Amino acid sequence: MTESITAENRGESVRLSDVSRRFGNLLAVDNVSLDIPAGSFFSLLGPSGCGKSTTLRIISGFEFPDGGQVFIGDEDVTRLDARRRPTVMVFQNYALFPHMSVKENVEYGLKVRKMKARDRENRVKESLDRVDMGEFLNTPVTSLSGGQQQRIALARAVAIEPDVILFDEPLSNLDVALRQQTRIELKALQRRLGLTSVYVTHDQEEALALSDQIAVMRNGKIIQVGPPKQLYNEPESAFVASFLGGSNILTNPKDALLFTGLTINESQAVAIRSEHVQVVESGGVEGEVLSRQFLGMITEIELMVQGTKLVVKTTNNVPDTSHLSVKIVASQIVKNDL
Ligand SMILES: Nc1ncnc2c1ncn2[C@@H]1O[C@H](COP(=O)(O)OP(=O)(O)OP(=O)(O)O)[C@@H](O)[C@H]1O
Numbered sequence: 018m019t020e021s022i023t024a025e026n027r028g029e030s031v032r033l034s035d036v037s038r039r040f041g042n043l044l045a046v047d048n049v050s051l052d053i054p055a056g057s058f059f060s061l062l063g064p065s066g067c068g069k070s071t072t073l074r075i076i077s078g079f080e081f082p083d084g085g086q087v088f089i090g091d092e093d094v095t096r097l098d099a100r101r102r103p104t105v106m107v108f109q110n111y112a113l114f115p116h117m118s119v120k121e122n123v124e125y126g127l128k129v130r131k132m133k134a135r136d137r138e139n140r141v142k143e144s145l146d147r148v149d150m151g152e153f154l155n156t157p158v159t160s161l162s163g164g165q166q167q168r169i170a171l172a173r174a175v176a177i178e179p180d181v182i183l184f185d186e187p188l189s190n191l192d193v194a195l196r197q198q199t200r201i202e203l204k205a206l207q208r209r210l211g212l213t214s215v216y217v218t219h220d221q222e223e224a225l226a227l228s229d230q231i232a233v234m235r236n237g238k239i240i241q242v243g244p245p246k247q248l249y250n251e252p253e254s255a256f257v258a259s260f261l262g263g264s265n266i267l268t269n270p271k272d273a274l275l276f277t278g279l280t281i282n283e284s285q286a287v288a289i290r291s292e293h294v295q296v297v298e299s300g301g302v303e304g305e306v307l308s309r310q311f312l313g314m315i316t317e318i319e320l321m322v323q324g325t326k327l328v329v330k331t332t333n334n335v336p337d338t339s340h341l342s343v344k345i346v347a348s349q350i351v352k353n354d355l
């Protein structure tokens with residue numbers, strides 16, 4: 018009988034419990050606990066060097082933690098070799114074998130798993146069809162474009178029917194238009210296959226667009242976890258408010274009171290989304306325009322308002338004057354962790 022990819026292959030859940038990884042003096046992953054539901058799309062988002070790839074490699078088994086446990090489904094896989102885990106990695110540089118054809122690349126993992134030739138052939142075809150690359154079966158991978166190579170990498174990953182697919186910045190080598198297109202396709206494929214996906218990125222827009230849940234990381238620690246809208250609308254800390262979506266952060270209680278009427282203590286800050294600073298004709302506070310960037314749909318303006326710098330993002334046509342009046346329409350108190 019032919020083995021085939023089941024349409025509703027719900028992935029397995031992934032759980033990290035107090036996981037740490039040290040490199041010399043550096044605590045690259047610092048006591049990380051995560052609960053990633055089966056079949057969900059989960060992103061690790063954070064600045065360069067915060068420990069995202071190391072966390073992903075610990076899930077894959079390419080790296081072992083110094084402390085803590087990793088579970089896939091109910092199984093404790095903490096000490097299990099990468100080859101024995103139901104996970105597969107998709108990399109930024111695709112990691113395709115350049116001397117092999119498309120078919121041979123996709124087939125490789127199936128051969129390693131000792132699948133019979135006939136079954137392999139069917140599985141390769143199915144996997145390529147899933148990413149709309151069926152017609153490229155015998156093409157050398159080196160003659161494909163970056164976007165096409167990424168699809169082949171994806172086909173190779175899903176061919177082995179993993180429970181969990183791990184992505185390390187898989188779209189960062191593509192140009193902007195192709196990134197957006199590929200990310201829509203990636204999400205659709207993930208939904209169709211029901212695979213648990215853990216996705217590493219430092220691109221907040223990508224994380225917001227793709228994820229069921231995002232974990233924001235900083236210095237090896239998880240700072241906040243939640244669905245995209247919740248993280249965006251209810252950031253708990255100044256770091257999350259500014260890293261995700263960009264916010265003006267006021268740490269001086271006097272400024273906070275002046276601009277927003279909110280009272281904060283030393284461990285708190287006020288976050289004001291750039292789009293919540295509105296340019297008004299009258300009834301606002303006046304500021305001096307420091308810079309102005311026309312970005313197409315929005316214009317980003319830096320203003321000095323009574324000694325405080327505020328960034329304004331507006332979709333309106335704003336007069337080209339040296340001073341503008343602004344009004345703050347929403348703000349919130351967050352933890353000051355800057
Ligand atoms: N094998 C290693 N040996 C020593 N240090 C390492 C090793 N791997 C990672 N690190 C360090 O651990 C920290 C976290 O690295 P990691 O690759 O997980 O970050 P990242 O969040 O994926 O960053 P980026 O967005 O730049 O890819 C970094 O300071 C990095 O230099």
Ligand SMILES: [Mg+2]
Pocket residue numbers: 069070071
């Ligand atoms: Mg990385």
